[in-house]
Amino acid sequence: MKEIPIPLPIMVAKEGKWFVASCPVLDIATQGKTEDEVKKNMEDLINEYFKDPDTPKPEIKSIMSVSLT
Numbered sequence: 001m002k003e004i005p006i007p008l009p010i011m012v013a014k015e016g017k018w019f020v021a022s023c024p025v026l027d028i029a030t031q032g033k034t035e036d037e038v039k040k041n042m043e044d045l046i047n048e049y050f051k052d053p054d055t056p057k058p059e060i061k062s063i064m065s066v067s068l069t
Helices: 035-053 060-062
Strands: 009-013 018-023 028-032
Touching: 009 035, 018 035, 028 035
Parallel strands: none
Antiparallel strands: 009 018, 018 028
């Protein structure tokens, strides 16, 4: 199966001493002490999300059609 990169919207905000990143399309979030750390944590979390066979996945059409305002 060929892998196709799909851009996912990620929101990063600083909350107190922590940076928080969320991906609304997948309904996941993580935190880190720095912006770089939270971005790396989100990348790892997304990879784990798609590798986990027990996690229900959204259909590709719904991911590609999402727009945020």
